Amino acid sequence: MSKQIFDELFGSKARVKILKFFFRNESGFFDIATIARRVQESEAVVKKELERLLKIKFVQKGNKL
Numbered sequence: 188m189s190k191q192i193f194d195e196l197f198g199s200k201a202r203v204k205i206l207k208f209f210f211r212n213e214s215g216f217f218d219i220a221t222i223a224r225r226v227q228e229s230e231a232v233v234k235k236e237l238e239r240l241l242k243i244k245f246v247q248k249g250n251k252l
Contacts, residue, residue: 201228202236209246216249 197203204226217225223233240246 199236201226201232202239204228205233205236205240206245 208226219230219233223230241248
């Protein structure tokens with residue numbers, strides 16, 4: 188499948204990048220800044236997409252240690 192199909196299917200390129208990040212890093216806790224740096228998107232975009240993923244319970248919010 189082409190990248191364009193995934194972008195259309197999942198709504199945004201940033202969301203696709205974030206989903207790929209989580210599938211490649213199944214275990215662990217990551218803050219917004221780390222995810223943004225690793226997927227090369229702004230923190231604002233990552234925060235918005237993570238809120239959507241939280242809403243559908245794809246990710247869980249954790250506490251900082």
